[in-house]
Amino acid sequence: IKKIGVLTSGGDSPGMNAAIRSVVRTCAYHNIECIGIYRGYQGMIEGDFKEMGPRSVNNIVNKGGTILKSARSLDFKTTEGRKKAHQNLVNAGIDALVVIGGDGTFTGAEIFNNEFGYPVMGIPGTIDNDIYGTSHTLGYDTALNTVVECIDKIRDTASSHNRLFFVEVMGRDAGHIALNAGIGAGAEEILIPEEDLGLERLLESLQKSKASGKSSSIVVVSEGDKIGKNVFELKEYVEEHMPEYDVRVSVLGHMQRGGSPSCFDRVLASRLGVKAVESILEGKSNFMVGLYQDKVTLTPLEQAIKGSSKIDKELLRVSDIMST
Ligand code: ATP
Numbered sequence: 001i002k003k004i005g006v007l008t009s010g011g012d013s014p015g016m017n018a019a020i021r022s023v024v025r026t027c028a029y030h031n032i033e034c035i036g037i038y039r040g041y042q043g044m045i046e047g048d049f050k051e052m053g054p055r056s057v058n059n060i061v062n063k064g065g066t067i068l069k070s071a072r073s074l075d076f077k078t079t080e081g082r083k084k085a086h087q088n089l090v091n092a093g094i095d096a097l098v099v100i101g102g103d104g105t106f107t108g109a110e111i112f113n114n115e116f117g118y119p120v121m122g123i124p125g126t127i128d129n130d131i132y133g134t135s136h137t138l139g140y141d142t143a144l145n146t147v148v149e150c151i152d153k154i155r156d157t158a159s160s161h162n163r164l165f166f167v168e169v170m171g172r173d174a175g176h177i178a179l180n181a182g183i184g185a186g187a188e189e190i191l192i193p194e195e196d197l198g199l200e201r202l203l204e205s206l207q208k209s210k211a212s213g214k215s216s217s218i219v220v221v222s223e224g225d226k227i228g229k230n231v232f233e234l235k236e237y238v239e240e241h242m243p244e245y246d247v248r249v250s251v252l253g254h255m256q257r258g259g260s261p262s263c264f265d266r267v268l269a270s271r272l273g274v275k276a277v278e279s280i281l282e283g284k285s286n287f288m289v290g291l292y293q294d295k296v297t298l299t300p301l302e303q304a305i306k307g308s309s310k311i312d313k314e315l316l317r318v319s320d321i322m323s324t
Contacts, residue, residue, distance in 0.1 A: 001119075001281055003033040005049070005094040008066040009040030009073075009101035009108070012257060013127045013139025015265035016066040016100055021057035022273020023098050023123075028054040030281060035094055039069045040101070041076035041108055044085040049092055061266055064142075064258045070101070076108055079115075086116045095119065096280045098273075100138070102126040103305050106288060110301045113286050121276040122288035122301055123269075127257055130174035132307025133299030134290025138272070141264040143170070143256045144181050150252055151185035151218060158216040161246060164206065164238065166231045168221045168251040177256070178222035179315050188217040188323050191225040194311045199227060202234075203241055209323065210244070271296050 006023045008016045020036070027034035036056075038048040060067055075081035089097070096119035099109045109120040124131045127143035147169050158165045167187075171177040175192025182190035188209050191197055197205075202219075209217055221231050229237060235247045261269070268291060275289040275296045287298040 001032065001095045003035060003092070003094045004096050004098060004277060004280060005035045005037050005089060006052075006068070006098045007037035007040050007044065007100070008068045008070045008125065009099060009105040010070060011102065011126060012066050012070045013125045013137070014064040014142035014257075014259055014261035015138035015269040016125050017060040017063045018261055018266045018269035019100050019123050019125065019138055019273045020066065020068060021060055022270045023277055024052045024057045025054050026274045026277040030277070032277075032281075035092060036068050039071035040073055040105070041085060042071040042073035043069075044088060045073065045075050045081050047088040047092070049088075062260050064260055082112055082115060086112070086118065089118070096121070096285070098123060098276045098280070100125040102128070103131060106301050106305050110286065110305065113301075119280055119285035120301070121280050121285065122304065123272045123276055124288060124290055124304070127170060127177065128172045128174050129176040130172055130309050131288070131290070131304055132309050133288055133297070133304040134292065136264070136268060136291050138265055138269050139257070139261070140176065141268075142259060142262045143177055144184065145262050146256050146259055147177060147181035147252060148184045150255070151181065151187070151220070154250055155185070155216070155218060158218060162215045164217045164219070164245045164247045166219050166221055166234050166247070166249045168223055168231045168249070170252070170256045171222045171224060173224040174309060175222045175225070175311055176309070178220045178225075179311060179319065182220035183315060183319050183322060185218065185220070186322070187220040188214070189219045190319055191219065191221045191227055192311065193222055193224040193226050195316060196226040199229070199237065202227070203238070205323070206238065206242060206245070210242070
């Protein structure tokens with residue numbers, strides 16, 4: 001292995017830049033050339049490559065987003081597109097690939113590996129933390145901190161006006177962000193896809209909380225929750241059944257994906273980047289690097305794609321007790 005390519009793909013997340021930096025510098029440390037591939041798989045198909053030395057990644061460890069840009073590439077889903085991408089890698093003398101992204105990105109990498117026997121290594125980058133084989137994905141910790149900071153601010157206005165706030169957070173089909181940020185920010189209730197509380201129990205819980213003397217409430221709603229109503233419909237529903245409440249909605253949206261990565265995400269990105277490159281140099285391929293019990297580990301891409309990251313049941317109980 002003389003040359004390794006690196007790309008970011010799918011949704012961006014804080015810590016991707018720190019991971020790019022780590023891959024580039026680990027290559028330099030081992031006297032290997034590193035090529036940055038722009039706009040994910042689309043850039044691979046278009047041959048949008050740039051040589052990256054250790055100084056090309058100065059001052060990015062603290063930056064959100066990705067300097068290599070990200071894209072969703074429909075062309076890469078076609079055999080034709082992947083053939084072109086493979087030819088471009090061969091022409092550029094790139095021997096292996098590190099892909100930073102979510103499960104879609106890993107699916108693409110696995111297919112590419114199967115088709116051409118091409119060495120690939122994945123680094124999990126998504127704020128949703130919905131990837132099997134790692135306790136944390138890049139950007140998740142930063143997103144939690146962003147959400148907690150926002151809810152703290154919402155709480156100030158909620159308590160000044162005796163309001164009930166529904167705060168919608170990201171997470172796709174996983175409730176990790178909602179559950180952890182909800183506990184961290186002291187939410188009354190947390191609605192996640194993994195556990196359908198049901199409308200009646202939600203009402204009961206809010207009524208109980210009101211009766212117990214709480215003057216304001218925050219309900220954190222995961223975007224993929226299964227209660228069957230979106231946050232605006234939830235507002236209407238609660239207003240109908242509890243007219244004494246002044247209900248407001250806040251959808252946090254894309255601010256959760258941005259911002260300077262937390263120290264945790266920077267350290268994680270640095271560790272995963274080193275492991276990804278060094279695993280390739282050891283001849284390994286088709287794995288995702290991740291964190292398990294605070295150790296950096298390898299999980300076959302296939303497992304990372306097929307498995308699901310489970311919610312910690314203990315957290316559900318803690319959340320219940322905290323809303324007493
Ligand atoms: P996020 O979780 O943030 O959305 P992701 O990596 O899952 O990140 P996707 O848009 O699902 O994001 O996938 C990124 C890219 O991976 C796609 O645009 C496509 O180029 C490639 N990809 C996804 N699925 C496949 C597939 N079945 N075959 C080939 N390529 C794929």
